[in-house]
Amino acid sequence: MHLFSAMFLLVMLAGMPGEVQNISQSMEVLDLRTFRDLQYVKNTEGLMKVVDGKLKVASENPRSLNPKGFQEVKDKVNQLLPLLPVLEQYKADAKMILRLREEVRNLSLVLMAIQEEMGAYDYEELRQRVLLLETRLHSCMQKLGCGKLTGVSNPITVRASGSRFGSWMTDTMIPSSDNRVWSMDGYFKGRRVLEYRTMSDFMKGQNFVQHLLPHPWAGTGHVVYNGSLYYNKYQSNIIIKYHFRSRSVLVQRSLSGAGYNNTFPYSWGGSSDIDLMADENGLWAVYTTINNAGNIVISRLEPQSLEILQTWDTGFPKRSAGESFMICGTLYVTNSHLAGAKIYFAYYTNTSSYEYTDIPFHNQYSHISMMDYNPRERVLYTWNNGHQVLYNVTLFQVIKTSGD
Numbered sequence: 001m002h003l004f005s006a007m008f009l010l011v012m013l014a015g016m017p018g019e020v021q022n023i024s025q026s027m028e029v030l031d032l033r034t035f036r037d038l039q040y041v042k043n044t045e046g047l048m049k050v051v052d053g054k055l056k057v058a059s060e061n062p063r064s065l066n067p068k069g070f071q072e073v074k075d076k077v078n079q080l081l082p083l084l085p086v087l088e089q090y091k092a093d094a095k096m097i098l099r100l101r102e103e104v105r106n107l108s109l110v111l112m113a114i115q116e117e118m119g120a121y122d123y124e125e126l127r128q129r130v131l132l133l134e135t136r137l138h139s140c141m142q143k144l145g146c147g148k149l150t151g152v153s154n155p156i157t158v159r160a161s162g163s164r165f166g167s168w169m170t171d172t173m174i175p176s177s178d179n180r181v182w183s184m185d186g187y188f189k190g191r192r193v194l195e196y197r198t199m200s201d202f203m204k205g206q207n208f209v210q211h212l213l214p215h216p217w218a219g220t221g222h223v224v225y226n227g228s229l230y231y232n233k234y235q236s237n238i239i240i241k242y243h244f245r246s247r248s249v250l251v252q253r254s255l256s257g258a259g260y261n262n263t264f265p266y267s268w269g270g271s272s273d274i275d276l277m278a279d280e281n282g283l284w285a286v287y288t289t290i291n292n293a294g295n296i297v298i299s300r301l302e303p304q305s306l307e308i309l310q311t312w313d314t315g316f317p318k319r320s321a322g323e324s325f326m327i328c329g330t331l332y333v334t335n336s337h338l339a340g341a342k343i344y345f346a347y348y349t350n351t352s353s354y355e356y357t358d359i360p361f362h363n364q365y366s367h368i369s370m371m372d373y374n375p376r377e378r379v380l381y382t383w384n385n386g387h388q389v390l391y392n393v394t395l396f397q398v399i400k401t402s403g404d
């Protein structure tokens with residue numbers, strides 16, 4: 001605990017409550033998560049020992065195991081095999097956590113020294129160290145928290161604003177301390193982006209500035225990543241990267257072969273041909289082409305140049321999809337934009353494989369025209385019939401992160 005008091009000392013000295021408080025909170029969360037991980041690894045190890053023991057007995061006395069028993073053991077081992085990379089990853093993560101711990105401890109020693117000898121330290125340097133530490137902590141936690149979507153919470157309506165169709169978001173880059181909220185009403189030829197200072201300003205509809213985009217947008221598949229808006233230019237398959245701070249277009253590039261102009265939209269139409277999104281692994285475009293016969297294609301994009309790094313064909317017809325969003329490199333697709341929709345299909349880019357899923361969620365206002373995951377906040381942002389709605393997600397792999 002004295003570590004945390006030392007942290008709060010820095011708050012007083014350097015006047016940057018945000019960052020430092022976050023670190024102590026992050027450490028607590030990390031503790032909890034690693035504790036759960038450890039339990040999981042221990043349980044798995046137990047199971048492996050049992051199987052191993054049985055195999056040993058069998059190899060020493062082959063007659064003790066009949067063919068059926070042997071098959072059972074073999075099946076158990078096969079079940080366990082996919083866990084090996086997870087365990088390996090866990091070990092690597094555990095090492096990283098140990099190093100981070102040591103860094104935090106070091107930093108706290110410096111802080112205590114400050115208490116005794118005020119003025120002898122370079123606060124700017126300290127601040128940089130705190131920021132660096134925070135960055136590393138966040139990416140570590142993000143990696144630890146990745147997994148498969150198993151549930152979506154009840155919706156929380158943040159606000160009712162705008163028309164039936166639209167898009168709203170916060171920055172998806174990790175880490176980012178940028179709390180601004182952007183809102184883009186409509187899907188057709190829009191150019192006006194409203195930028196709110198904070199979520200609470202967005203809720204009250206106050207403290208906003210306006211960006212007038214140099215080119216109009218199509219659809220609702222926009223995303224903000226690292227301080228820039230990525231969007232589909234009206235009546236084209238061009239993706240534009242608009243930088244908010246300089247209010248300028250940094251790059252634009254055609255997404256080769258991608259359908260546009262309401263040729264291959266989601267089930268609700270609205271020129272939703274090209275859906276841009278970001279997750280723990282970076283920036284993605286979801287669309288389709290004539291060559292892919294209208295089936296959803298996923299491309300990972302280079303955020304600076306918008307070049308395609310890799311492409312996957314999911315085989316799922318885009319017009320039968322209500323919406324889609326990416327979590328931890330997996331694309332989740334809903335089967336409708338209307339009431340009764342569920343998350344119906346998942347495509348894993350890590351293994352280039354898919355499965356059908358049955359994850360329900362509550363579509364409260366019965367028309368969803370945008371649904372995107374924010375990896376920084378681990379929530380789903382949706383635009384539901386003129387309402388701006390959030391859902392928590394439950395991810396499961398080695399650990400479970402809450403939403404319930």
Ligand SMILES: *[C@@H]1O[C@H](CO)[C@@H](O)[C@H](O)[C@H]1NC(C)=O
Pocket residue numbers: 099102103106
């Ligand atoms: C912590 O401080 C010790 C002693 O100054 C140093 O040897 C070590 O490398 C530091 N560890 C980290 C992770 O910075």
Ligand SMILES: *[C@@H]1O[C@H](CO)[C@@H](O)[C@H](O)[C@H]1NC(C)=O
Pocket residue numbers: 146147148327328329330348350351396397
């Ligand atoms: C692929 O990603 C999913 C989560 O998106 C994860 O559950 C699964 O274990 C990963 N598979 C491999 C082989 O890494």
Ligand SMILES: *[C@@H]1O[C@H](CO)[C@@H](O)[C@H](O)[C@H]1NC(C)=O
Pocket residue numbers: 226227303
């Ligand atoms: C984020 O943007 C800054 C410039 O605004 C750039 O230096 C940095 O490399 C970008 N990071 C990523 C991951 O794109």
Ligand SMILES: *[C@@H]1O[C@H](CO)[C@@H](O)[C@H](O)[C@H]1NC(C)=O
Pocket residue numbers: 235236261
């Ligand atoms: C887009 O679609 C509209 C309506 O179908 C049509 O009038 C227009 O010519 C199309 N534009 C392009 C560039 O394909």
Ligand SMILES: *[C@@H]1O[C@H](CO)[C@@H](O)[C@H](O)[C@H]1NC(C)=O
Pocket residue numbers: 153154155156379390391392402403404
């Ligand atoms: C998500 O979970 C957090 C922590 O339990 C809670 O504070 C927040 O209100 C939840 N948000 C939604 C949209 O359910």
